Amino acid sequence: MQVAVLLAASSAILAVSGSQVAAQQQRVEYDISFPNAGVHEGHVVATFTGVPRGRTLHVRMSKSSPGRYAVASFAKNVYDVVATDGKGKALTAGRPDSHGWDIAGHDGTVRVEYTVWGDRIDGTYLSIDHTHAHMNMPATFMWARGLENAPVGLTIHPQPGWSVATQLEKTKDSTRFTAPNLQYFFDSPTEVGPVTWRTWTGTHAGKTSTWRMAVHHLGTEAQVDTFTTMARAIVAEEVAMWGEPAGYDHGTYTFIADYVPWATGDGMEHRNSTFISRGGDLSDNARRMSALGTLSHEFFHSWNMERLRSKELEPFDFDHEDMSNALWFGEGFTQYYGDLFIRRAGFRTDSQYVARLGASVIGTIMSPARQHGSPIDMSRQAIFFDGGSFLDATIQSNIFISYYQWGAVVAAGLDLALRSRFHSSLDEYMRLLWRDFGSHQSRALVPERPYTVTDLRNELARLTKDEAFATEFFRRYVEGREVPDFAALLAPAGYSMVRESVARPYLGASLDNDSLGVFINWSAGNGSAFAAGLASGDIVTSIDGERAASIDGLNAIIAKHKVGDVVKVNLLQKGHIPGTVDMKLVGMNAMKVVPFENAGMPVTDAIRAFRRDWLGSKVVH
Numbered sequence: 001m002q003v004a005v006l007l008a009a010s011s012a013i014l015a016v017s018g019s020q021v022a023a024q025q026q027r028v029e030y031d032i033s034f035p036n037a038g039v040h041e042g043h044v045v046a047t048f049t050g051v052p053r054g055r056t057l058h059v060r061m062s063k064s065s066p067g068r069y070a071v072a073s074f075a076k077n078v079y080d081v082v083a084t085d086g087k088g089k090a091l092t093a094g095r096p097d098s099h100g101w102d103i104a105g106h107d108g109t110v111r112v113e114y115t116v117w118g119d120r121i122d123g124t125y126l127s128i129d130h131t132h133a134h135m136n137m138p139a140t141f142m143w144a145r146g147l148e149n150a151p152v153g154l155t156i157h158p159q160p161g162w163s164v165a166t167q168l169e170k171t172k173d174s175t176r177f178t179a180p181n182l183q184y185f186f187d188s189p190t191e192v193g194p195v196t197w198r199t200w201t202g203t204h205a206g207k208t209s210t211w212r213m214a215v216h217h218l219g220t221e222a223q224v225d226t227f228t229t230m231a232r233a234i235v236a237e238e239v240a241m242w243g244e245p246a247g248y249d250h251g252t253y254t255f256i257a258d259y260v261p262w263a264t265g266d267g268m269e270h271r272n273s274t275f276i277s278r279g280g281d282l283s284d285n286a287r288r289m290s291a292l293g294t295l296s297h298e299f300f301h302s303w304n305m306e307r308l309r310s311k312e313l314e315p316f317d318f319d320h321e322d323m324s325n326a327l328w329f330g331e332g333f334t335q336y337y338g339d340l341f342i343r344r345a346g347f348r349t350d351s352q353y354v355a356r357l358g359a360s361v362i363g364t365i366m367s368p369a370r371q372h373g374s375p376i377d378m379s380r381q382a383i384f385f386d387g388g389s390f391l392d393a394t395i396q397s398n399i400f401i402s403y404y405q406w407g408a409v410v411a412a413g414l415d416l417a418l419r420s421r422f423h424s425s426l427d428e429y430m431r432l433l434w435r436d437f438g439s440h441q442s443r444a445l446v447p448e449r450p451y452t453v454t455d456l457r458n459e460l461a462r463l464t465k466d467e468a469f470a471t472e473f474f475r476r477y478v479e480g481r482e483v484p485d486f487a488a489l490l491a492p493a494g495y496s497m498v499r500e501s502v503a504r505p506y507l508g509a510s511l512d513n514d515s516l517g518v519f520i521n522w523s524a525g526n527g528s529a530f531a532a533g534l535a536s537g538d539i540v541t542s543i544d545g546e547r548a549a550s551i552d553g554l555n556a557i558i559a560k561h562k563v564g565d566v567v568k569v570n571l572l573q574k575g576h577i578p579g580t581v582d583m584k585l586v587g588m589n590a591m592k593v594v595p596f597e598n599a600g601m602p603v604t605d606a607i608r609a610f611r612r613d614w615l616g617s618k619v620v621h
Contacts, residue, residue, distance in 0.1 A: 026050030026150035033157035038130045040119040048110045056104040058145045062138035062318035067268045070388035074139045075099040077117040084111045123268025123275045132193025137186045152179040165214030166190040167272040189275045191256045198228040209245040210252040217259040223282040233345040240618040246302040248272045267294040269301030297338030305330045307438045311450035321383035328375035332407010358593030364409045368525035369401045370481045378403045398525040413484030494596040494607035503587025517541040518554045532583035539572040563587035
């Protein structure tokens with residue numbers, strides 16, 4: 001029995017060793033060129049080596065992409081697929097499903113050649129034209145089951161005047177790049193084009209980090225210089241808050257930016273880089289500020305989301321939508337900080353910042369969607385509303401609050417509560433999470449540890465040494481549907497949240513002017529219109545016999561009444577069927593955030609110190 005066990009163990013060792021050798025021999029090589037860039041086509045050759053003979057290789061185009069939680073279905077833009085083996089023999093590429101190809105009869109090497117089309121500049125898709133190639137990897141390249149852990153090489157054939165911006169590791173050949181595996185490769189967006197470069201470095205704890213701006217734009221060098229100066233200030237504030245850079249795999253972080261008129265506004269985080277896009281240029285401060293907001297948000301993700309990661313997103317699944325309970329934290333807390341760093345860097349005043357925060361808080365308080373779910377519930381709905389596309393209409397406006405917005409409100413409430421009750425801050429909470437779950441320099445040999453929502457609550461209890469507070473905060477504001485008491489929380493900072501004592505009639509509808517009256521796009525579940533059965537497609541022609549010729553006219557009629565009045569609404573339902581409904585006017589108390597200075601209230605030294613600690617720069621000059 002003992003001999004048999006030893007022999008079995010030896011056989012197992014040999015089998016494992018053999019499989020390791022096979023795995024080491026496996027490799028994926030991609031080659032991409034752009035002979036028809038003007039019509040948005042790329043030509044790709046994917047070579048898979050070390051495929052076990054006799055086994056059918058299944059290659060796929062992804063259905064989803066890192067940082068985007070809904071299904072994208074990239075296979076729709078792939079065509080003219082041809083497969084051969086290592087000797088050039090033609091192979092049949094069967095199509096078992098809409099996103100995959102089965103290839104058998106190979107000699108251990110499978111070479112797949114295809115055309116891929118793309119014409120959308122954002123964080124998710126592929127864009128190829130005569131000016132550049134903007135490549136999100138899952139939208140561009142096939143992958144093979146069983147070779148997910150194989151090393152990856154990419155050879156790019158740029159057109160004259162084009163250079164390459166990517167987080168992939170560069171080789172001696174300036175057009176060839178490598179990645180350790182598929183997950184890393186697909187997390188490495190790449191821009192190929194007339195890129196304008198700006199670079200700077202910083203040293204922390206004896207380790208040098210490099211940051212690069214790689215900008216495809218139609219503006220001037222001076223515009224890039226101005227924007228880079230702004231970006232450097234944001235980077236400095238974020239590094240100061242965390243206490244160190246995120247620890248980039250090759251020491252470099254790259255902002256890959258497309259600021260051209262035909263781009264779609266977007267940002268997408270990646271481990272050592274980010275894709276940023278915006279329609280237009282950097283020619284004036286308003287446009288630069290808009291672009292800076294995206295940059296600030298995405299750079300914060302190099303810590304929060306890329307290294308501090310929800311367990312539900314590990315590893316990313318390219319075949320399905322990726323649902324997480326914690327996007328209120330991963331995206332929402334990032335949203336809070338993205339805006340806060342713009343204030344800390346000096347690009348907004350205290351009052352400008354708090355006014356923006358107040359608008360998010362009030363919008364969340366007033367949203368009818370809160371009665372349908374919590375921040376956790378909204379996180380789960382990302383698979384539908386974060387880039388999801390449907391032919392049928394949805395009731396999104398009534399059942400969904402963006403986890404960006406609601407998460408930012410939760411973050412603000414927690415930050416202010418920690419500052420006023422515990423002489424702590426959200427900064428300290430994030431740094432504690434970073435020490436325990438991230439991969440900062442002091443524990444560089446320890447891999448990142450994905451967190452759960454329970455972990456986030458336990459870390460709050462650890463910070464505050466008050467488990468009851470942490471449990472109650474999560475119960476009410478994360479798992480529940482309440483909003484923190486910002487009237488009390490903002491007071492130490494010298495801001496009043498004012499709610500009008502008298503409610504005003506609240507129609508609660510998104511409106512457009514129409515030649516026949518006022519068109520209803522959608523009605524809010526907590527408004528007068530929804531309760532009366534007025535919905536998308538209806539046109540209000542008159543109220544109590546008074547013609548509603550415009551939005552302003554309709555609002556003026558409503559303003560003549562008081563809450564509780566019942567008015568008769570004449571309308572064209574779905575644009576042509578005449579109808580009349582009775583509408584009871586429900587009330588809404590208007591809210592706003594007012595600085596103490598504007599309300600004639602004293603601003604004490606304690607208030608100034610609170611504001612400075614919350615909103616002031618953390619960079620040591």
